[in-house]
Amino acid sequence: MITRFITDVTTRFNPFSPQARSARLFLSFLPPNARLSGVNITTQLLPRHSADPPTLYVKFKDGKEMNIDCTKTNIKSIVEEVDRHSRMLQKNADLADG
Amino acid sequence: MSSRSLRCALPRNLVAPAVSGTRIARSSAVLLLPSSAPAPSTTATPTRHYATAAPAAPGARLSLPPDYIPPTTPPTARPADTRKSQLLRSYTSLLRSTPLILIFQHNNLTAVEWAAVRRELRLALAAAAPQGSEAAEVASRAQLQVVRTRIFDVALKIVEFYDPSKVQPSEATTITGKRVKVVYNHDLSKAAYKAVKAVSSSDQPLPESSTYAQISPLMVGPLAIFTLPVVSPAHLAAALSVLAPNPPAFPAPSKKKSPGYYDPIAQSGLQKLLLVGGRIEDKVFDQQGIEWVGKIEGGVDALRAQLVYLLQSAGLGLTSTLEGAGKSLWLTLESRRSVLEEEQKGPQEGGDKESS
Numbered sequence: 001m002i003t004r005f006i007t008d009v010t011t012r013f014n015p016f017s018p019q020a021r022s023a024r025l026f027l028s029f030l031p032p033n034a035r036l037s038g039v040n041i042t043t044q045l046l047p048r049h050s051a052d053p054p055t056l057y058v059k060f061k062d063g064k065e066m067n068i069d070c071t072k073t074n075i076k077s078i079v080e081e082v083d084r085h086s087r088m089l090q091k092n093a094d095l096a097d098g
Numbered sequence: 099m100s101s102r103s104l105r106c107a108l109p110r111n112l113v114a115p116a117v118s119g120t121r122i123a124r125s126s127a128v129l130l131l132p133s134s135a136p137a138p139s140t141t142a143t144p145t146r147h148y149a150t151a152a153p154a155a156p157g158a159r160l161s162l163p164p165d166y167i168p169p170t171t172p173p174t175a176r177p178a179d180t181r182k183s184q185l186l187r188s189y190t191s192l193l194r195s196t197p198l199i200l201i202f203q204h205n206n207l208t209a210v211e212w213a214a215v216r217r218e219l220r221l222a223l224a225a226a227a228p229q230g231s232e233a234a235e236v237a238s239r240a241q242l243q244v245v246r247t248r249i250f251d252v253a254l255k256i257v258e259f260y261d262p263s264k265v266q267p268s269e270a271t272t273i274t275g276k277r278v279k280v281v282y283n284h285d286l287s288k289a290a291y292k293a294v295k296a297v298s299s300s301d302q303p304l305p306e307s308s309t310y311a312q313i314s315p316l317m318v319g320p321l322a323i324f325t326l327p328v329v330s331p332a333h334l335a336a337a338l339s340v341l342a343p344n345p346p347a348f349p350a351p352s353k354k355k356s357p358g359y360y361d362p363i364a365q366s367g368l369q370k371l372l373l374v375g376g377r378i379e380d381k382v383f384d385q386q387g388i389e390w391v392g393k394i395e396g397g398v399d400a401l402r403a404q405l406v407y408l409l410q411s412a413g414l415g416l417t418s419t420l421e422g423a424g425k426s427l428w429l430t431l432e433s434r435r436s437v438l439e440e441e442q443k444g445p446q447e448g449g450d451k452e453s454s
Binding site for chain 1: 203205206207208211312315316318319320366369370372373374375383384385386387
């Protein structure tokens with residue numbers, strides 16, 4: 001996953017719900033130095049019997065915001081969706097550099 | 099031929115620790131040992147020789163029964179000499195022996211961050227326990243370890259759904275060719291495999307009351323577990339204040355007391371640890387539940403004292419109530435008796451006066 005262009009990750013989930021799977025896996029995909037390289041990561045754990053759906057909010061350097069519905073999308077499609085935008089930013093950055 | 103030279107004939111597929119953990123019924127295991135075997139045909143040569151190497155004389159060849167199963171290598175459903183199988187065994191024994199397990203998700207901690215987190219944890223636990231006491235012993239045996247999620251998941255299933263005591267004995271051949279009954283009920287056995295498979299492949303969902311059904315949603319992603327050998331709220335509170343501080347009840351250690359905690363490496367490590375749940379004495383708790391356990395002041399002893407006090411005071415009330423009924427009855431009867439006595443006395447006294 002390309003994480004260079006992500007500035008904010010906010011998740012909120014109930015770990016006891018099977019739907020929280022993709023949100024939790026997304027957190028584990030962030031690199032070890034994500035916080036040092038300027039990504040704000042906030043995680044809120046919901047109590048065990050809460051029925052709130054898990055949320056995942058991703059913000060990019062260009063200001064684009066993504067609210068991903070974790071209940072239906074699996075981790076693969078989330079990564080795909082995030083990468084689609086990241087690749088575009090990567091392309092722009094490469095062109096600006098070159 | 100001595101039993102020593104016979105022992106050399108045993109294949110050594112399994113390493114020693116794998117052997118010690120298997121729960122073959124002891125008596126039958128003894129039957130399988132070569133020491134119970136009478137010495138086979140006399141050897142012509144008194145020299146030392148090994149069965150694994152080429153035997154000295156053709157007449158002295160030691161032949162094991164074709165279906166002989168060495169007691170050190172009981173049959174297994176999973177390959178016994180792989181790291182995964184041995185990890186599974188270590189997890190099952192951990193789950194059976196540890197009453198308190200906190201489950202964390204760790205998101206890409208580096209080795210130095212792990213070291214810093216463990217250092218701070220050890221310091222906090224040591225601060226919670228006075229030196230040389232039982233509490234210090236508990237603190238020294240607390241540990242934070244990374245687990246393989248899928249293997250841990252299987253271990254949870256084995257611990258809950260497999261009962262080793264209900265395994266039927268099977269037949270095995272001793273070194274002399276005798277048939278004996280042996281129980282193969284270790285955690286890698288076919289019986290354990292079948293029991294777990296039956297649960298996971300059955301169509302109906304697991305019962306809500308089972309621990310595994312409650313804890314299985316947590317078994318996702320990279321996991322680490324914090325284990326304590328006893329349920330000790332004091333140690334739990336110390337660990338929580340380091341690993342998952344929650345200010346009013348479990349404040350993070352102060353900057354003055356533990357400057358290492360505010361080290362950037364330790365902080366970035368702790369930020370990546372996420373307390374997702376826990377298992378305390380076979381019950382599943384979320385973060386609030388764990389904090390509730392951590393808040394029990396004085397630990398189990400205090401709870402016991404509270405219970406004793408409650409029972410004692412209830413007993414006192416009960417005795418006084420029961421006593422009260424008896425007392426009032428006694429009082430009533432006593433007053434009645436005195437009345438009757440007086441009545442009896444009255445005419446008698448009058449009669450005496452009349453007679454005199």
